[in-house]
Amino acid sequence: MARQNARSEEFFFKTIESPVGDLTLVGNDNGLAAVLWAVERPGRVVLDIVGERPAHPILLEAERQLKQYFDGQRRAFELKLNAQGTAFQKSVWAALLRIPFGETRTYRQIAIELGAGNATRAVGAANGRNPISIITPCHRLVGSDGGLTGFAGGLGAKAYLLNLEGAGSARRRDN
Structure with a gap:
């Protein structure tokens, strides 16, 4: 699961089930960095994922809000985001x-x-x-x-x- 990157920031993941297939949530204390699909195009998202941490608060909150979204109870997300890009x-x-x-x-x-x-x-x-x-x-x-x-x-x-x-x-x- 680890992807190499020149950045020094390290990320953790948690995989959840959803109506559109398994999703891998990736983040750290700085926020949610990725929601990845079960089948990802190599190199589409490059992060230094160092391990699984299913109880990380950022990942748990993302899971909770995604479940609400899929259940029709959430129209907007309120998450700390940490997207890596230009x-x-x-x-x-x-x-x-x-x-x-x-x-x-x-x-x-x-x-x-x-x-x-x-x-x-x-x-x-x-x-x-x-x-x-x-x-x-x-x-x-x-x-x-x-x-x-x-x-x-x-x-x-x-x-x-x-x-x-x-x-x-x-x-x-x-x-």
Whole structure:
């Protein structure tokens, strides 16, 4: 489970069950750093994970809030986040956090919001590296035609999350 990284910060993990499959929560005292899928693309999220710590308070709180979300009892997360990325990636992830529950945006809309209207592909790349899936709602980004596009958890999981939030009218695009 350990991923090597030049950073000196060390992280711990806890795996939980969810309606979209097993999720691995990763964090430390500085906050939640990742929500990883059972099948992760190698190198998508690079953290120095040193071991399992299922009783870590950050991980327990993330588990509690995710359960509430999946049970339809939570629309917004209130967690201390510790996402590791570039300044541009962090700006994209911050924009994702501003997308309201039950709504979607296009990659272009986020690029324009960031003052970089021609950076649609860069927004897509940053979105694809979002380490804190579901909580930083990268599933709320859709293609310019409203279709579902790539998602680290798979398009089925993306459709499930959007349906859970009442934004399930987005069309699935398989390529």
